Amino acid sequence: MSELNNLSSLLIIGAGSFSTEVDELARLVGYTDIAFLDDKSPVAIGTMQDIGKMRERYDTSIVALGNNENRKRFREELVRHEFNISTLIHPTAFLVRMYN
Numbered sequence: 001m002s003e004l005n006n007l008s009s010l011l012i013i014g015a016g017s018f019s020t021e022v023d024e025l026a027r028l029v030g031y032t033d034i035a036f037l038d039d040k041s042p043v044a045i046g047t048m049q050d051i052g053k054m055r056e057r058y059d060t061s062i063v064a065l066g067n068n069e070n071r072k073r074f075r076e077e078l079v080r081h082e083f084n085i086s087t088l089i090h091p092t093a094f095l096v097r098m099y100n
Contacts (some may be wrong), residue, residue, distance in 0.1 A: 003016070008031065008032050009032075009033035009034070009057065009058050010026050010034050010035075010058065010061065010062065011030040011034075011036075011037065011054050011057075011060070011061040011062075011083070012026070012034060012035070012036045012037070012060070012061070012063075012064050013036075013038075013048070013051070013061060013063040013064060013065065013074045014036070014038055014063065014064040014065040014066070014074075015036035015038035015040075015043050015064075016038070016041070016062045016065070016066070016067050018054045019036060020069075022088065023036075025090060028081070028089055028090065028091055029088055029089070029090075035058065037054065051078065051081055052081050055083060059083070059084055060083065060084040061078050061082065061084050061086065062085065062086040062087075062088065
């Protein structure tokens with residue numbers, strides 16, 4: 001649980017309909033400073049070409065794009081710029097073990 005308290009800033013790649021769900025989940029798990037990059041959204045703080053420039057302010061990012069090819073491409077771009085890639089898991093999620 002202490003890891004949740006260390007979360008603060010998150011850069012979300014994409015500002016479409018899927019990103020609103022990612023934003024809500026990020027806030028639930030403890031992120032407080034969340035920003036978006038998107039080529040067409042007025043809520044974005046920059047475009048996709050600004051990924052490298054955002055590394056100084058944001059060390060953690062997640063890709064919220066529905067298209068698999070674009071999601072892979074931008075994830076690779078984030079890795080190239082040495083972002084930590086976040087995995088978000090809803091706080092009420094649980095696993096059920098299946099036994100044979």
